Amino acid sequence: MNKKRIYIADDHQIIIDGLKGLIIGLDEFSLCGEANDIEKAASDLASLKPDLAIIDIRMPNSTEGLKLLQWAVKNKISTRIVMLSMHQDLRLLQDAKNWGAKGYLLKNTGKEELFYALRHIAEGGTYFFEIPANDLQTEIVFTPKELEIIKLVIAGCSSSDISHKLGISDETVKVHRRNIRNKTGASNMAELLIRLNEIGYTF
Amino acid sequence: MNKKRIYIADDHQIIIDGLKGLIIGLDEFSLCGEANDIEKAASDLASLKPDLAIIDIRMPNSTEGLKLLQWAVKNKISTRIVMLSMHQDLRLLQDAKNWGAKGYLLKNTGKEELFYALRHIAEGGTYFFEIPANDLQTEIVFTPKELEIIKLVIAGCSSSDISHKLGISDETVKVHRRNIRNKTGASNMAELLIRLNEIGYTF
DNA sequence: CAAAATATACCCATTTTTGGGTATTTTCTA
DNA sequence: TAGAAAATACCCAAAAATGGGTATATTTTG
Known part of the structure; x- marks a missing residue:
């Protein structure tokens, strides 16, 4: 064998x-x-x-x-x-x-x-x-841009940091971050980091 | 033996x-x-x-x-x-x-x-x-109260959340959080969570 | 192609955070 | 017990985050 x-x-x-x-x-x-x-x-x-x-x-x-x-x-x-x-x-x-x-x-x-x-x-x-089944989180799907922004968020970047790095408006970054927060159910950055960690993001 | x-x-x-x-x-x-x-x-x-x-x-x-x-x-x-x-x-x-x-x-x-x-x-x-030696972080020493607050921070609590839970003034919590941030070198909550994670705190 | 999803960017107002400061009481420790 | 460290709580002002909205390109997909 x-x-x-x-x-x-x-x-x-x-x-x-x-x-x-x-x-x-x-x-x-x-x-x-x-x-x-x-x-x-x-x-x-x-x-x-x-x-x-x-x-x-x-x-x-x-x-x-x-x-x-x-x-x-x-x-x-x-x-x-x-x-x-x-x-x-x-x-x-x-x-x-x-x-x-x-x-x-x-x-x-x-x-x-x-x-x-x-x-x-x-x-x-x-x-x-x-x-x-009880642990079945509704699967969170992030858009490509959201993933880009998540990368910078878990690097410790603020909204303006991110807007400069990506060359987009500060306001747009805020929108993406709001959407990310909503998707994860987080109401502030600390919670967001915690949720992202749970989902498997490393920082 | x-x-x-x-x-x-x-x-x-x-x-x-x-x-x-x-x-x-x-x-x-x-x-x-x-x-x-x-x-x-x-x-x-x-x-x-x-x-x-x-x-x-x-x-x-x-x-x-x-x-x-x-x-x-x-x-x-x-x-x-x-x-x-x-x-x-x-x-x-x-x-x-x-x-x-x-x-x-x-x-x-x-x-x-x-x-x-x-x-x-x-x-x-x-x-x-x-x-x-090159990885020798200057050892960060947190005070007992700071450790209490860190616990709540990595649970996703805001300053006012913490002040209510600990029964101390919102302003006092802010001071502790500022000191914690300064000790870790973090300039915002996201960075703080990242630093705490590096130091070994789990959330 | 048309519809849906995504990315863009602004509006508003409120809350929170951040970064300084001072000052008093309490607790620990040498 | 005297000095140091820690915890308390306030002051101020600027910056950032939060939560809601609208609107318009652009891109993806059926």
């Missing part, structure tokens, strides 16, 4: 080592590499062509793990990708699914569920964490 | 399982329990009296892992406690050290360093991650 080759990308080495420790005990898998950042992960995926990859959805340098997923899909990497997330968030999950991930697991998933998911995905299936 | 008994508390099950997978391979340690929240961890520490405990410095329900450390020290728990943190932060590290932790490890620590630390601590030593 040829073992399926697994690749792991996560900025926390302890998680990589932990996953390795767990997977080493399994007969059907072998480990073929690891990375702490998406640049190394991308080049490794291209050269090693693993069967599976477990990728943290959040990675350092503000470049999210989703970017790596998108890159892999665009470059027709055959590797079946499982996203690993801290957040029980429908938006992130659906983003992952829409971009072609084969799975979405939470970091507080136990090893049995992890093993089941890996086996299932290796055999051609998918495994997406089932978000409890 | 009697194995040292290790306890693990972390809100991410995958980290617990990962650590377990790593530690199981070691001769000198055995695992005696685990928890995803500080309540269970506290009662387990009291009843199981492990030799070592690896505790996530950040835990859910806004009750930090540091609280567990403080509780353990106050209750004269003999267990030698190692704090596990995502943040390379001097304040957190020193808080841990001051409260009697025997170690402070980052989640992106590799397994070799982890093993070395565990062995060293088990033998009566301490192991604190060496924060690079």
